[in-house]
Amino acid sequence: MNALVRNLRVVRRMTAADIAQQSVYRGAWIIFMLANICMPIISLLIWRTALASGAQLPVDERYITTYFVLLGVVTMATSSWMAGFLAQDIRLGKLSSWMIRPASLLAGFVANNLSEKFLKLFALVPMIGIVWWIFRDSMNIPAGPGRWALFAISILLGAMLVFTIDILIASLAFWMDDVSALVQARVIIASVLSGSVVPLALMPEWSRGFVDHQPFRYTVSFPVEIVAGQLTGPELLAGLGFQLGYVVVFAAITRLVWSAGIRAYSAVGA
Amino acid sequence: MSTLDRTWWHKQWRHLRLWRRFFAQAVVRETHFRAHFLTTLLVGLVQLGLGIVPTLLLFGFTAELHGWSRAEVIALVGVFQIVTGLMATFVAPNLNRMTTYLTEGELDGVLLRPVSSQFYLTLRWINVAELTNVASGVAVLVIGLVQADLSPGAGQIVQAVVLVGTGLVLLTAVWSAMSFLAFWLQSVNPIGFVFLNLMEAGRYPLVFFPVAVRTFLTFAFPVAFATTFPVRALAGDLGWGTVGVGVGLAVVAMLLVRLLWRRGLLTYSSASS
Numbered sequence: 001m002n003a004l005v006r007n008l009r010v011v012r013r014m015t016a017a018d019i020a021q022q023s024v025y026r027g028a029w030i031i032f033m034l035a036n037i038c039m040p041i042i043s044l045l046i047w048r049t050a051l052a053s054g055a056q057l058p059v060d061e062r063y064i065t066t067y068f069v070l071l072g073v074v075t076m077a078t079s080s081w082m083a084g085f086l087a088q089d090i091r092l093g094k095l096s097s098w099m100i101r102p103a104s105l106l107a108g109f110v111a112n113n114l115s116e117k118f119l120k121l122f123a124l125v126p127m128i129g130i131v132w133w134i135f136r137d138s139m140n141i142p143a144g145p146g147r148w149a150l151f152a153i154s155i156l157l158g159a160m161l162v163f164t165i166d167i168l169i170a171s172l173a174f175w176m177d178d179v180s181a182l183v184q185a186r187v188i189i190a191s192v193l194s195g196s197v198v199p200l201a202l203m204p205e206w207s208r209g210f211v212d213h214q215p216f217r218y219t220v221s222f223p224v225e226i227v228a229g230q231l232t233g234p235e236l237l238a239g240l241g242f243q244l245g246y247v248v249v250f251a252a253i254t255r256l257v258w259s260a261g262i263r264a265y266s267a268v269g270a
Numbered sequence: 271m272s273t274l275d276r277t278w279w280h281k282q283w284r285h286l287r288l289w290r291r292f293f294a295q296a297v298v299r300e301t302h303f304r305a306h307f308l309t310t311l312l313v314g315l316v317q318l319g320l321g322i323v324p325t326l327l328l329f330g331f332t333a334e335l336h337g338w339s340r341a342e343v344i345a346l347v348g349v350f351q352i353v354t355g356l357m358a359t360f361v362a363p364n365l366n367r368m369t370t371y372l373t374e375g376e377l378d379g380v381l382l383r384p385v386s387s388q389f390y391l392t393l394r395w396i397n398v399a400e401l402t403n404v405a406s407g408v409a410v411l412v413i414g415l416v417q418a419d420l421s422p423g424a425g426q427i428v429q430a431v432v433l434v435g436t437g438l439v440l441l442t443a444v445w446s447a448m449s450f451l452a453f454w455l456q457s458v459n460p461i462g463f464v465f466l467n468l469m470e471a472g473r474y475p476l477v478f479f480p481v482a483v484r485t486f487l488t489f490a491f492p493v494a495f496a497t498t499f500p501v502r503a504l505a506g507d508l509g510w511g512t513v514g515v516g517v518g519l520a521v522v523a524m525l526l527v528r529l530l531w532r533r534g535l536l537t538y539s540s541a542s543s
Binding site: 025027028031032034035036038039042043045046047049050053054055056057181184185188191192197198202203204 | 309313316317320323324327328330331332335336455457459460461463464466467468470471474478479480483
């Protein structure tokens, strides 16, 4: 318990320091977020056109609109970009300098993740606000704070899931020379399976069983579905259960692989 | 004009010869990194496959959208792949370095060379492996055209090729202009992301977008000239008027970018001095 409290304190201090440091590049964050909402807006316009000209979609205009407007926030909030950096630290032996510090090796990465998201949020929220306002007539806004609370919880779980998967891929660098192809593969596969290119609700009937239960759905699509609204009460609970289950399973696997990797780790000079 | 060249034409000819050397060097370089060639090929194919997913899903719900059939949109995805492949081969490796050129002072070394600095900065580096994506784009285009039962004549093919050319020039001009903002902003790496994300709009025919967005995608971010218009030319429903407008816009865009470059250079004060 003591170790946990200490780690949390370290993460908090490092996050604050990171925010101060990163806010120097606030202009860059705004431009980054501008790039981030391009794709959802393009997809939104295309699917609305399809609906307007009579395409028979399994979801209505309100679902599509809410989905793509919120998509940018959720992909940003659950993203993780550490794998390449962590793998590099492992390969070049930089991990050694973290191992002798009195906090978790991952504290730096957690702080980096939190601080960048904090700053990105400031850039992103006004942009999403504008898009929301433009499409306000066809947005699904759930009544009551219940759904929004679940939305927040689900984003948190999704972020943990992506972060864990990212560590898992990076820890393969303990044995492999180059994991960049794996990192790229994860990004490409996840972009389709997580629902960030096309809503999973539009996937063909034959793929339903697989698409609805694979882990990537719980990294982006599921949180958005909570607000965009098609989920019934039992479906919601089951989904959250699945999400929590995936976080626990991946955390366990990652922990195993990571600790095996640390034992195999031999840096130059260590 | 430098004393190296007797006339303006000699100068262009010299730059063309130089560019041929750049290309030859890039090919030799690529043969040293065969794994890079293979991963670029594989990643390109996977991205092409996944990039077609939204189109296929879309036409699972409707047979035709605003006069475009599924086969025609597949042909359009092929053209998109060709254009993005060409940009990734010849332009991206250069404009992605823009920030480094300015912040590390590498521009000093470029300015000292007896070549047009803008030419050198925009076209010096070539990523040959990306040409595989152009090849796969041609394959997808042919598949789309065959499925759509289109057999364009020579005139239509000329129209399409000229339009793709103007589209490339226009998009390069826009990206260059965005990158040259580095003179005033210092770091422009994120601007490259905005460009690439906006490019994605070129995966779909122009008429799939609302009218205001169509204007934006034709004149401000002219991706329409690179993908929609060439395919319409191949389908035979585009006159030479559009081709003329495209060429005119391309010339204007080049002049404007040239002007912006000159203005930017005036503000450059080297990174070391």
